[in-house]
Amino acid sequence: MASVQSVDRAFAVLHAISRRPAGISELAREIDLPTSTVARLLNTLETLGAVERIDHGNFRIGATILTMASSVDPARNITAVAQTHLIDLVEQLGEAVGLSVEVGYDVQYIAQVDGPNEVQVRDWTGESIPMHVVCSGLVFLANWPEDALESFLARKHDRFTPSTVVDPEAIRMRVIRARADGYAWTRDELAEGLSSVAVPIHSPSGDVIGAMHCHGPSYRFPVAGQEEWIAAQLTDKARRISKSLGYKS
Amino acid sequence: MASVQSVDRAFAVLHAISRRPAGISELAREIDLPTSTVARLLNTLETLGAVERIDHGNFRIGATILTMASSVDPARNITAVAQTHLIDLVEQLGEAVGLSVEVGYDVQYIAQVDGPNEVQVRDWTGESIPMHVVCSGLVFLANWPEDALESFLARKHDRFTPSTVVDPEAIRMRVIRARADGYAWTRDELAEGLSSVAVPIHSPSGDVIGAMHCHGPSYRFPVAGQEEWIAAQLTDKARRISKSLGYKS
DNA sequence: ATAGGGCTTCCCGTATGGCGGGAAGAAACT
């Protein structure tokens, strides 16, 4: 079936930008088009409000896309849909559970439901953390294509605690592991005394659109021997969330 | 500046769909283009995942748009940005505070932070309520263009309690009132014993993108004489949220 | 049953409008 070339290309541009804000020539190189073509498309997209210029000619996704997304059936809004499942998990596991999405090379936390304990991990909502430091990041990386993973590994990785894994090869091994397991654990890597596990959340079409994690103080979480069971609980809920996302209004 | 026609048109289609899912010919009429053109654009958009077919040839916004929006600078994610402000308000007011967005003729609750009391309103997150029944709905309606408001008023309005206002003219008066005040109160209309107040949340560009409400048991909320002060607190926070939404990464 | 309206899908000739090379201008870096 014939597709409209310009629209295809416009979305290639949007897609590239949504991964990481970029300038005209950078985008042109990335999606292999003449700069003039990309410039023209960006111009159109900008007047439509689909992209916005931020600084020094870099573009990011604009308000039009955001409003379109928010006006859509909210049953597809991951935060809203997941809420009840998060609560269920907190009751089951007794520790805080949260959601995150990937933003460039970072993980962005977008929701959290706290557990019943007095001592608990503070709410990460709104925070951005580099992918190599947190388990949610590992599950995101596990789903990246090889070349994207390579360029991630080639970057400089900051250390947060003595336990933070910063060696590219070590990170790669963990990513491969996460790919096989479908989940990932981290212990004391973002902050001492904090352990967490994450699983990916898929859209109904199979893309990874977010991650769900559970975290608690290392001295009581995870209870020894329960690691796999906990991961299984998360995986199960993640599957239910994906299913809910598929329903129409 | 020259714009790319096909992309312009593709977004006209997307925009129309985001207002209301529709079929090819309906869209063609709405944006005044030949059906074949709209069909071709929709085809392209569908393979791109920007729209999805729901039933019998109706389309809605698709996963691609949603993931683009969620991967964008999360400072623009209303839930994430508002979180800390909601907590502040709960501390200030002592009652539960929440967020909602409009979905068709309903209000959809997307977040809530509970107050410290034992007796409190249950979490509405995930619920959809008709606009005429809740204060958030009234502030949304207050911002609708006249013709849209008329078609809303022309519909049948369900009664939830004896206090629910279902008369179109009475609803219209309340909407006009909300427009003037910038906030709206409801008492015992969704459920007996439940009072609430809501204010609109604007995007930095001035559109209403959501509402924030505070609600509690009618026997203690609102404290007599404090109605305006409470509304002012909400309005103030809503303004701060709008400002936060404007910052770039 | 049958006709009719309204819908989506497909085809294909036309000319519009998107394309991309290239040059000029503007920053940023050395």
Add this chain to the structure above:
DNA sequence: AGTTTCTTCCCGCCATACGGGAAGCCCTAT
């Protein structure tokens, strides 16, 4: 000042998007 790298603009060419029309479907009404 020189050099590289970027964005913006222009313009002739022809690829490609366009839209009329017809075919095929599924309803509803008569």
